[in-house]
Amino acid sequence: MSAVTTASQHHRKAAIGAGASGALxxxxxxxxxxxxxxxxxxxxxxxxxxxxxLVDPTLHGFAGVNNxxxxxxxxxxxxxxxxxxxxxxxxxxxxxxxxxxxAVLYDQEFVGRGVARVLVISPFFVMPTVSALLWKNLMxxxxxxxxxxxxxxxxxxxxxxxxxxxxxxxxxxxxxxxxPFAVLILLTAVQSLDAEQKEAALLDGAGxxxxxxxxxLPHLSxxxxxxxxxxxxxxxxxxxxxxxxxxxxxxxxxxxLAYLIYxxxxxxxxxxxxxxxxxxxIVIANxxxxxxxxxxxxxxxV
Amino acid sequence: xATVELKNIRKTYTSEEIIKGVDLSIESKEFVxxxxxxxxxxxxxxxxxxxxxxxxxxxxxxxxxxVNDLAPAERxxxxxxxxxxxxxxxxxxxxxxFGLKLAKTPEAERREKILAVAQTLQxxxxxxxxxxxxxGGQRQRVAIGRAIVRNPKVFLFDEPLSNLDASLRGQMRVxxxxxxxxLGATTIYVTHDQIEAMTMADKIVVLQKGIVEQxxxxxxxxxxxxxxxxxxxxxxxxxxxxxGTVIAASEEQVRVRLASGQEIAVAAGSAQDLVGAGVTLGVxxxxxxxxxxxENRGSxxxxxxxxxxxxxxxxxxxxxxxxxxIQTEGGVGVHADDAVTFSFPAERCHLFxxxxxxxxxxxxGRMAA
Numbered sequence: 320m321s322a323v324t325t326a327s328q329h330h331r332k333a334a335i336g337a338g339a340s341g342a343l344x345x346x347x348x349x350x351x352x353x354x355x356x357x358x359x360x361x362x363x364x365x366x367x368x369x370x371x372x373l374v375d376p377t378l379h380g381f382a383g384v385n386n387x388x389x390x391x392x393x394x395x396x397x398x399x400x401x402x403x404x405x406x407x408x409x410x411x412x413x414x415x416x417x418x419x420x421x422a423v424l425y426d427q428e429f430v431g432r433g434v435a436r437v438l439v440i441s442p443f444f445v446m447p448t449v450s451a452l453l454w455k456n457l458m459x460x461x462x463x464x465x466x467x468x469x470x471x472x473x474x475x476x477x478x479x480x481x482x483x484x485x486x487x488x489x490x491x492x493x494x495x496x497x498x499p500f501a502v503l504i505l506l507t508a509v510q511s512l513d514a515e516q517k518e519a520a521l522l523d524g525a526g527x528x529x530x531x532x533x534x535x536l537p538h539l540s541x542x543x544x545x546x547x548x549x550x551x552x553x554x555x556x557x558x559x560x561x562x563x564x565x566x567x568x569x570x571x572x573x574x575x576l577a578y579l580i581y582x583x584x585x586x587x588x589x590x591x592x593x594x595x596x597x598x599x600x601i602v603i604a605n606x607x608x609x610x611x612x613x614x615x616x617x618x619x620x621v
Numbered sequence: 622x623a624t625v626e627l628k629n630i631r632k633t634y635t636s637e638e639i640i641k642g643v644d645l646s647i648e649s650k651e652f653v654x655x656x657x658x659x660x661x662x663x664x665x666x667x668x669x670x671x672x673x674x675x676x677x678x679x680x681x682x683x684x685x686x687x688v689n690d691l692a693p694a695e696r697x698x699x700x701x702x703x704x705x706x707x708x709x710x711x712x713x714x715x716x717x718x719f720g721l722k723l724a725k726t727p728e729a730e731r732r733e734k735i736l737a738v739a740q741t742l743q744x745x746x747x748x749x750x751x752x753x754x755x756x757g758g759q760r761q762r763v764a765i766g767r768a769i770v771r772n773p774k775v776f777l778f779d780e781p782l783s784n785l786d787a788s789l790r791g792q793m794r795v796x797x798x799x800x801x802x803x804l805g806a807t808t809i810y811v812t813h814d815q816i817e818a819m820t821m822a823d824k825i826v827v828l829q830k831g832i833v834e835q836x837x838x839x840x841x842x843x844x845x846x847x848x849x850x851x852x853x854x855x856x857x858x859x860x861x862x863x864x865g866t867v868i869a870a871s872e873e874q875v876r877v878r879l880a881s882g883q884e885i886a887v888a889a890g891s892a893q894d895l896v897g898a899g900v901t902l903g904v905x906x907x908x909x910x911x912x913x914x915x916e917n918r919g920s921x922x923x924x925x926x927x928x929x930x931x932x933x934x935x936x937x938x939x940x941x942x943x944x945x946x947i948q949t950e951g952g953v954g955v956h957a958d959d960a961v962t963f964s965f966p967a968e969r970c971h972l973f974x975x976x977x978x979x980x981x982x983x984x985x986g987r988m989a990a
Binding site for chain 2: 521
């Protein structure tokens, strides 16, 4: 016993001697990290195994895996997972695809290019709730919206987009917000392409299409990887646009995972169930992040 | 191979004329070098031939056919760029294959051609490497290989050696000259380095401010520069210039009095009407002879000696304050602050009138036009 104590004391002394100042320096950062990430994580994990409903205080105590079982067997949950995937992939396709084309277009010389560049970037600076409201009331409102007015002006009946195609509409709104980001990053990447490389391709007999696919696109691959990674992180947690436009409806037609957790916790007051959803969201985000980091790291090597 | 002909080629940007009417004809298999200071329009002219810049007016003929309106790829030329412009995401093999692929050359033929070129350029072991993994010299060779493999009618080089260090530049110069002799391709080469021009060219085109100052073989330009600009530009160290006045002229000789009062006889003719006019005497550092003499004597004080091993450059201040560079063989035992006398050989001196145009020289060698 005494031998063990002296050994551990000795060990501790050595550690303090070697890295005391370093540990001291690190302490504030480690503390902040703990408070900001580990505590909420642990609390979420804890609540996800508890019966915890704000409107029914009599029901409490350990719930086992009931919260998870209840959530995973709920068709709404599967719908929300599907919607999350549709939203992420749809917006990525639109913003990266459109962003690449716009970046190449805005790299060309044309009159008013400076103004056009500012305009194409500007949606990024509008906050999500505001842009969602703009689309909902100013553009797509079936009676007052600009779109509806345009449709009626040519004698057509306007579609109530948010009612008929809620997921597609939310996707369009989010893509409208994120397209500028993709354009911004990809435009700077396009501009860094060596002019002599383009000319060499020209002399090699490459037309505009061949130059785009063989010279421009490979040059953009790193930038595209970065855009995909950053956008995915944000798109997994889209909330404001759904909250403002459809409130996840009709039914759960436009509910994604983030909105589902919100509605469980603050509309149905089921903290336990919402926490279980949160834990699942963390798992999904980590799986996505692992894949992305790997893909991006490979691109960044070269 | 192919001939290239430029007829009154002009290039105008908005209001400024960059190329002011260039006439030039390039023979088949000829190695032509465009040389001039930066901003003289030599690269623009090359890019116009390549089709990367529009030709504002005039005709460009390749093999007698007007190609002004043809796309770069259809003109049958290949270009090596200053930055090499290799495709960074393709390996060496793919870099050379790209043009052939676009030209829809069959796979087997592509492979055969690329392997042959790779062997010529000693790139066989690097075919799977990306440009980023190669040294400057190797990248240069890949860029040349990419040009050769398409078997073009004309090769264009845009300052290809300026990114290499001095020793590699010398080595690549020899490789390029050897390659040209073996391939026998019509070549147009742009450089600002007169040594590259002198060593490689069959024909040098000296450009200044969009105008062709002189066209000729390296020795023609060296022996008979048409004007002050060419005289200054060709030769290293550059020619010495001394202001003077013509005091007498005959069919064979012109006598010039320098600012220092010395009288120099120059073997130049047809200057009778210049008696009394101001002229510039030009003499190359390597042509001034050290030692006393009766004719064309000069003297001064050595300010600095640059020893190059095989030669030395003496920087000599003459009595009237003019600075002269004299090239001597080996270290001749002259030191700074020594007084020296020297002579200007009459048949080696150049005379330029007040407009900077060279007077007709009477000496051996081919005459400039």
